[in-house]
């Protein structure tokens with residue numbers, strides 16, 4: 001993969017996004033507004049517009065029992081599961097396999113009335129990151145999705161408006177080993193998930209419509225995805 005033309009960008013953006021995701025909501029610059037809270041899941045956003053277009057950065061923090069960060073990232077990254085948990089995606093296509101852990105996607109999202117339909121072209125990279133703060137600490141897995149312009153698929157050439165996204169799913173796994181020396185089981189696992197996204201909707205969409213879509217869709221999206229992973233993993237051996 002390191003020979004691929006996109007590799008320098010993939011490496012830089014992945015590390016940037018990982019550090020951005022690790023900054024806690026409290027101490028990061030700018031005011032984060034808690035806009036959804038359901039059990040362990042807390043969703044924050046910042047209201048930002050560029051040329052009158054809503055590009056509200058979003059950060060979600062969630063704690064899930066019974067799965068590892070490796071498992072969560074695998075189900076998020078692997079295209080074969082995508083349509084089982086992503087309710088807003090109409091089609092997803094792998095345009096290029098850049099490496100085993102790096103794919104180039106074309107994704108067409110379902111149209112959200114009254115806005116026009118969107119598509120996205122992005123690379124997706126999954127990586128295990130050693131915790132630089134604490135060598136034998138819990139390991140961290142990340143998936144970063146980042147839009148790219150590719151000449152073969154120019155933006156807005158078909159029926160869809162091209163949206164631009166940078167998404168980071170970062171997972172930290174905590175294992176609470178059983179005291180009686182028994183094998184680690186799923187209820188000894190806790191996964192702390194940080195999901196960050198900045199989406200530029202491409203063409204203009206009414207700010208009120210976009211904010212309503214995000215407020216409604218993002219909590220559903222993260223809950224549906226994490227419940228899907230728990231369900232898929234529960235009777236499978238643990239992937240550490």
Ligand SMILES: CCCCCc1ccc(-c2ccc(S(=O)(=O)CCO)cc2)cc1/C=C\c1ccccn1
Pocket residue numbers: 086088089107109112115116118120145163165167197199201205210213214217218221
């Ligand atoms: C007017 C509508 C404008 C487009 C709205 C929209 C923007 C972005 C995205 C989106 C959300 C998650 C990702 S991902 O995390 O990379 C996973 C891979 O699919 C990529 C794209 C979707 C949607 C459309 C609906 C919507 C909005 C939130 C949450 C879920 N769906």
